[in-house]
Amino acid sequence: MSGERRTPQSLPVLPEAPADPGRRSFMRTAAAGAAVAALSGCGLEDFFRKSFRELSKGDVQKVLASLERKHSAKYGRAVTVSGAPAQPGVEFGYGLDLSRCVGCRRCVYACVKENNQSRKNPQIHWIRVLEMDKARGVDLAHAEVYYEADQVPRPGHFYMPVQCQQCRNPPCVKVCPVQATWKEPDGIVVVDYDWCIGCRCCMSACPYGARHFNWAEPTLPKEELNPVTHYLGNRPRPKGVVEKCTFCIQRTRAGRYPACVEVCPVGARKFGNLLDPESEIRRVMDTKRVFVFKEELATHPQFYYFYAT
Amino acid sequence: MSGILGFLRGCARLVARGNRAYYAWLGVLAAAILIGLLAYAHQFRTGLIATNMRDQVSWAFYVGNFTFLVGVAAAAVLLVIPAYVYEWEPIKEVVILGELLAVSAITMCLLFILVDMGRPDRFLHILPLLGSPNWPHSMLTWDALVLNGYLALNLTVVVHILYKGYRGEHYNRKLIVPLVLASIPGAVSIHTVTAFLYNGMAARPFWNASILAPRFIASAFCSGPAVMIILFQILRKTTRIAVKDEAIFKVAELMAYAMFVNLFLLGAEVFKEYYSATEHLLYTQYLWSGIGPHRALVPFAWLALACSVSAFLLFLVPRTRRNFVTLNAGCVLIWAGVYIEKGMGLVIPGMTPDTLGEIYEYRPTATEWAIAAGIFGVGFLVFTVLVKVAVPIMTGTFQAPDRAADHPSPGKSAAVA
Numbered sequence: 242m243s244g245e246r247r248t249p250q251s252l253p254v255l256p257e258a259p260a261d262p263g264r265r266s267f268m269r270t271a272a273a274g275a276a277v278a279a280l281s282g283c284g285l286e287d288f289f290r291k292s293f294r295e296l297s298k299g300d301v302q303k304v305l306a307s308l309e310r311k312h313s314a315k316y317g318r319a320v321t322v323s324g325a326p327a328q329p330g331v332e333f334g335y336g337l338d339l340s341r342c343v344g345c346r347r348c349v350y351a352c353v354k355e356n357n358q359s360r361k362n363p364q365i366h367w368i369r370v371l372e373m374d375k376a377r378g379v380d381l382a383h384a385e386v387y388y389e390a391d392q393v394p395r396p397g398h399f400y401m402p403v404q405c406q407q408c409r410n411p412p413c414v415k416v417c418p419v420q421a422t423w424k425e426p427d428g429i430v431v432v433d434y435d436w437c438i439g440c441r442c443c444m445s446a447c448p449y450g451a452r453h454f455n456w457a458e459p460t461l462p463k464e465e466l467n468p469v470t471h472y473l474g475n476r477p478r479p480k481g482v483v484e485k486c487t488f489c490i491q492r493t494r495a496g497r498y499p500a501c502v503e504v505c506p507v508g509a510r511k512f513g514n515l516l517d518p519e520s521e522i523r524r525v526m527d528t529k530r531v532f533v534f535k536e537e538l539a540t541h542p543q544f545y546y547f548y549a550t
Numbered sequence: 551m552s553g554i555l556g557f558l559r560g561c562a563r564l565v566a567r568g569n570r571a572y573y574a575w576l577g578v579l580a581a582a583i584l585i586g587l588l589a590y591a592h593q594f595r596t597g598l599i600a601t602n603m604r605d606q607v608s609w610a611f612y613v614g615n616f617t618f619l620v621g622v623a624a625a626a627v628l629l630v631i632p633a634y635v636y637e638w639e640p641i642k643e644v645v646i647l648g649e650l651l652a653v654s655a656i657t658m659c660l661l662f663i664l665v666d667m668g669r670p671d672r673f674l675h676i677l678p679l680l681g682s683p684n685w686p687h688s689m690l691t692w693d694a695l696v697l698n699g700y701l702a703l704n705l706t707v708v709v710h711i712l713y714k715g716y717r718g719e720h721y722n723r724k725l726i727v728p729l730v731l732a733s734i735p736g737a738v739s740i741h742t743v744t745a746f747l748y749n750g751m752a753a754r755p756f757w758n759a760s761i762l763a764p765r766f767i768a769s770a771f772c773s774g775p776a777v778m779i780i781l782f783q784i785l786r787k788t789t790r791i792a793v794k795d796e797a798i799f800k801v802a803e804l805m806a807y808a809m810f811v812n813l814f815l816l817g818a819e820v821f822k823e824y825y826s827a828t829e830h831l832l833y834t835q836y837l838w839s840g841i842g843p844h845r846a847l848v849p850f851a852w853l854a855l856a857c858s859v860s861a862f863l864l865f866l867v868p869r870t871r872r873n874f875v876t877l878n879a880g881c882v883l884i885w886a887g888v889y890i891e892k893g894m895g896l897v898i899p900g901m902t903p904d905t906l907g908e909i910y911e912y913r914p915t916a917t918e919w920a921i922a923a924g925i926f927g928v929g930f931l932v933f934t935v936l937v938k939v940a941v942p943i944m945t946g947t948f949q950a951p952d953r954a955a956d957h958p959s960p961g962k963s964a965a966v967a
Binding site: 292295362363369371380381382383384386403412415416417418419420421436437438439440441442444445446447448449450452453454455456457458479480481482483538 | 596597598599601603604605606608609663666667668669670672673675676681682683684687688689690691694747748750751752753754829832900901903904905906907908
């Protein structure tokens with residue numbers, strides 16, 4: 242497929258993250274990890290910790306290492322938890338070609354796999370693909386999320402995938418009572434899962450249904466875990482907190498495409514650095530007519546829809 | 551110090567003693583609380599999946615109850631304004647009961663928020679210094695601030711007046727009058743901020759109407775006093791507290807005005823939605839006529855309207871307002887009407903359909919009902935205990951031993967506000 246194994250030329254490439262020393266010897270540290278997990282389980286360690294943004298650099302390293310031990314012990318394999326910060330001169334932008342999208346929902350499941358979402362009871366999808374009637378245009382009252390996948394694309398219909406729009410004016414960030422969610426300098430709206438109190442104000446505020454709540458302990462089979470994680474992204478989440486699309490922060494900050502871009506069989510998804518004139522997303526914006534979803538709400542998304550043909 | 555200990559011992563004795571009806575009442579409350587605790591233990595273990603809330607309808611029954619009870623708490627002001635601003639005598643005796651009601655209502659509000667949290671163990675995160683409150687941006691931070699402030703204010707007033715009454719002394723006017731005056735904007739602010747919590751969300755057109763806060767205040771001025779009226783009658787039958795008919799009828803008259811404003815604002819909103827008929831009409835439609843087969847709220851919406859309109863008529867006509875049978879029926883109707891309107895009728899249509907147009911029909915689970923019953927049990931228990939202590943102080947039968955000898959009967963005028 243043309244959409245796979247593309248090199249994201251326009252993306253700044255970071256060196257590979259240094260190998261975690263705990264990775265090789267994780268079996269030896271598993272016991273210690275279990276102890277840490279037990280401590281976190283009873284809440285004392287988490288209870289008195291500061292929020293991620295207020296931690297000193299040294300404390301960040303300690304927290305990341307502790308999470309790596311905890312997750313490695315729980316899932317029985319080496320899990321890395323990166324804390325890679327935003328790179329200067331990068332502001333991510335996303336383009337989605339509605340004339341190409343066929344509604345196959347491969348993006349939905351690639352996202353679930355990449356980002357360690359709960360598989361069932363509840364099943365969490367960060368991307369929702371809406372089937373819409375061509376005659377009505379973008380009309381949410383008549384949109385259908387639960388259409389039959391083997392019949393796509395249905396005649397007379399078009400498909401509109403919706404995920405976090407990474408608003409420049411994010412209503413979800415404004416309403417959070419504890420500053421557990423914020424917009425990073427590279428434009429990604431993130432959640433500190435260890436600080437979220439689960440009040441779900443952000444879910445009420447989001448016009449795009451992009452935020453999802455862990456109503457129960459997430460079900461993530463050990464063998465299906467993606468062990469390459471980021472603190473603000475796809476690391477395993479506890480129950481009772483909100484999660485959302487982060488443009489695959491663990492990939493994009495390391496110079497890769499988001500999983501949904503990579504998997505799209507028709508190349509409907511474009512991604513890149515808005516500040517780089519040579520980037521793919523800038524080519525879209527220079528040559529196509531783009532629009533943002535629910536522009537009347539002045540959320541100013543960094544996610545652009547367009548019709549290429 | 552021994553005075554305070556003696557006071558507390560006396561309070562404990564008062565609370566422990568009572569007739570058979572009192573013990574039966576305590577038994578009912580204890581059962582409700584126990585059921586609530588068991589249900590909460592289940593929810594705490596399994597997560598909020600024990601409720602029927604989902605991503606599409608992420609706030610529901612708990613938040614609806616919270617909203618309704620904020621209104622009940624705010625309603626104390628309806629009694630405080632005439633008592634203190636206009637020096638209207640008959641009502642002064644019962645102001646303290648309004649404040650006791652506010653204390654128990656806020657207790658329930660805080661509990662409903664606690665059970666709605668995904669991570670209640672992290673409640674410290676909203677506190678200054680220990681946590682990182684998003685102030686002034688987040689309305690929930692404001693709500694926590696004003697609710698706790700209002701609770702502290704009412705507790706201070708109540709405890710001071712009651713303790714002074716117990717000591718047979720007059721309360722400190724320099725302390726109490728400013729606090730009571732401050733509780734008037736305090737009551738308005740708790741309900742306004744709660745309205746703003748919904749109001750500020752552009753993603754939810756059903757809430758994003760500037761009429762929302764005035765509607766909240768208007769409906770609160772109906773529901774809170776409805777409780778008070780029934781309560782006054784119970785108290786004057788079972789205790790030596792004398793509440794004049796005149797005071798009750800005055801409160802009923804104020805409720806008629808408040809209900810008129812409430813219904814008028816509702817009409818204004820319904821007109822705007824149906825006449826302009828934009829895509830935002832959908833939420834109003836879901837409430838009043840349903841969308842296709844999705845009609846879960848429709849019977850409740852019309853029931854609430856029927857209750858509110860008939861209660862309004864009962865309170866409007868002086869003859870039915872002054873007849874205790876119709877008056878009490880009106881109070882119950884108002885309660886039912888506002889409870890439905892401010893609870894499910896506000897929260898659920900705000901969330902249905904969701905922001906991407908999906909319709910998820912929410913109905914509370916047994917767990918949610920049980921937890922709500924438990925919280926109401928706690929609220930009623932708090933109120934019962936407070937009244938059990940307050941009434942003997944107000945009637946002068948519960949007094950410090952040394953004072954009782956000096957001042958055989960200080961009377962109500964010194965003991966109550």
